[in-house]
Amino acid sequence: MISVRNLVKHYGSHVAVDDLSFEVEKGSVVGFLGPNGAGKSTTLRILSGFLGRTAGEVTIDGHQVDTYDAKRATGYMPEAVPLYPEMRVVEYLRFRAELKEVPRKDRRPFVDLAMERARVTDVATRTIGDLSKGYRQRVGLADALVAKPPLLILDEPTAGLDPNQMREVRDVIKGLGKEHTVLLSTHILSEVEASCDEVVVINKGKLVARGTKEEIQKKRRSAGLSFVVRGDKATCVRVLTQSGSFGKITTTPDAQDPALLNAEARWKKGLAEPGLATEAAVAALLGAGLFVRSVTVEKSTLEDVFAELTRAAVPTSADAVEPEQEDE
Amino acid sequence: MRGFWPILKREVFTFFVTPLAWVLICVFLLVQGMHFYLLVDHFSNQAEVISDQTPLQAFFGNTVLLYLVLFLLVPPITMRLFAEERRSGTVETLLTAPVSPAAVVLAKYVSALVTYVSMWAPTVLYLVILNRTGPIDWHVASAAYLGVFCVGAGYLSLGLLMSALTKSQFLALILTAMCIMGLFILGVGEFVTHEGQTLHDVCAHVSVWAHMNDFGSGIIDSRRLVFYGSIVALSLFCTTRVVDSWRWGDA
Known part of the structure; x- marks a missing residue:
């Protein structure tokens, strides 16, 4: 057309x-x-x-x-x-x-x-x-x-x-x-x-x-997870890093309640099963004696998708968006 | 000429559903009525006719009132035509319809002309009234109206071009008024320059005063027709090119 x-x-x-x-x-x-x-x-x-x-x-x-x-x-x-x-x-x-x-x-x-x-x-x-x-x-x-x-x-x-x-x-x-x-x-x-x-x-x-x-x-499925956790910050970061599913992890103390910790963890590039990884991460946190208040799946923004799409020259998992053209 | 009719209809429609049209018509008829009254009063108070001109001649061009009315009337008729479409962005929907730029320009121009003519139409009544007191030379009257039409057609085409040059109606109004004034003042130059100079000839050629005096006396001079015809053709051509040029820049 x-x-x-x-x-x-x-x-x-x-x-x-x-x-x-x-x-x-x-x-x-x-x-x-x-x-x-x-x-x-x-x-x-x-x-x-x-x-x-x-x-x-x-x-x-x-x-x-x-x-x-x-x-x-x-x-x-x-x-x-x-x-x-x-x-x-x-x-x-x-x-x-x-x-x-x-x-x-x-x-x-x-x-x-x-x-x-x-x-x-x-x-x-x-x-x-x-x-x-x-x-x-x-x-x-x-x-x-x-x-x-x-x-x-x-x-x-x-x-x-x-x-x-x-x-x-x-x-x-x-x-x-x-x-x-x-x-x-x-x-x-x-x-x-x-x-x-x-x-x-x-x-x-x-x-x-x-x-x-x-x-x-x-x-766009999911960009990462954000947790609200009660417990030690260092343990939290260590456990999440050890789970092997995440790339960048940032933590900030909760504004209202100092005992709580907000942790944002981005998935590693090319992660195949974010659902299973979510289960594993929660289990690991609980196993380390931390209390999990909430887990939110962070959807990726348009910018994230762009970042991912422009990187797509390196084929990842089963995704098949073909970059028709790259920057010259 | 695709799109000519619907655009013409819409333009005329738009003009008459906005208050602007009725205000303009009121002012125009008020001024013309006063003009007519003063002339009739003037001529009826003369004991014997010693004047070398008739009320008709006076009405069409031998008082400054006619030109004043033209300055007041023409710019507001044309200012909206393109400037408003560009300001509001409707030019985008208009030009992406299957129309040709020439048809758009011509339709808008003819709509302005229709409006102009419909404003002058009621003034024929003055002649009918005059006719009850004495015979009217309808040939002269027709020539005078032809003159009014020609001058208006020329001015309106200039107004259309000015409206296409800017997104601001107000600026279009001012530019049009300046163009018309400029032509008028150039024409007045006929009386301040000396005969034999090139400038004098130029001034005499564009002098709307001289043109209307000819038409008002029943003289249809082909030079005048060619002059206004050229203004119209040149302005419309330029307007079409301007409309075309919007494709290449920021309309």
Whole structure:
């Protein structure tokens, strides 16, 4: 559906996208993941035809990007979800449908369907300027959907929403995957887990990794454990080190209760069975006469995943995220 | 020209659902009404017609009020067209729809023109009123309206270009007003330079005062049409290039 080959984008002397290549298959929901400033929005803007590119080949559904055919095949929702505040929702969507060359007789049913799918039917006659952020976000989504394009490009569709609204938008997106190819960008890992089948990870304008959701999730499974322990600090550190499962161990005395000790232990690289290692570590601590108040599994952050993915040149265990490209 | 109609419809719609349009129309009609009243009063108080001009001629260009109205009217009509889209970011959704930049520019320009014409339309009533007291030369009146249309078309195209150059509506307003003023002042130069100088010829050629006097007397000079036609064509071309250039920078 989308084919990006050796895409480069410069802003003056700043390189926003650096030799990026990836493909998106028809019918998949792909998460475009990266920290802020990684070049996600720039890439999506190029795909939408809004920005020009410095070099590289981009095709959408077989059409060169920035042509009528490519634009007609794409429903694009920009990051800030810009809308015309003075229009009513239904007026706006009819305008967008006409602009996107939906034939006159189809316009009403298409607009109705888009409103239904984006769940904005109840505010159809409200003025857009009066809507809440969550509704506006969904009006933007309805706009992307209205001409039933085969490809949807959504730039941070849940940015700035509260958790309830986020869940609603994610649910909507999940439903869209059945009929559309979806490429959505985000910097939140859990969002990818919630709505995507595949992930493309970029950082500093370069492709870091790509793989299925499961492969990325594996990376994220667990970064380490954090214990709250009552007992001697030196013993605690010794026992955890001896268990052989951990790399870095840091301890801090508890702020409220001086008798308690907070210990954070990161798994060793390439640890195969964190579950078993957790059991062993707890048993060892108890065996050494320490009392364990709580054990928390620390999920890795996006940064951890990046660190792991960029290291993935050295193959580890059963994980199969293939680094397609390394820094030159 | 894909996207021309829907954008034109939306622009006209937007103009008339915002208070700005109605304020502008009110002010415009108020000033024009006063203008008309003063002229009628002036001419009716003359015992015998010794003036070499008719009320019609006076109305279209021989008092400074016409130009004042143009300065007040044109910049607010055009300031919003691109500046607001860029400030709010809607230009991104607009240009990623299957439209061509030329169609966007032309649609916005025609919408400004439609607005401008609809503001002038009620002033035809003055002529109808005048017609009850004495015959009106409708040919001259038509030429005068053609003049108003040409001058407006030229100014609006400049306003559109200025609106595309900045993200700030206010700046677009100021820039447009400066352009129009500049042209006007250059035209006034006709009266302060000496005949025979190149500068004099240039000033006389761009003088909106002279243009409107011609049109108001029923003279349709092709030089005037070419002049305003060139302004419109050049401005619209530049605007299209500016819109195109947003792809390469920070819109």
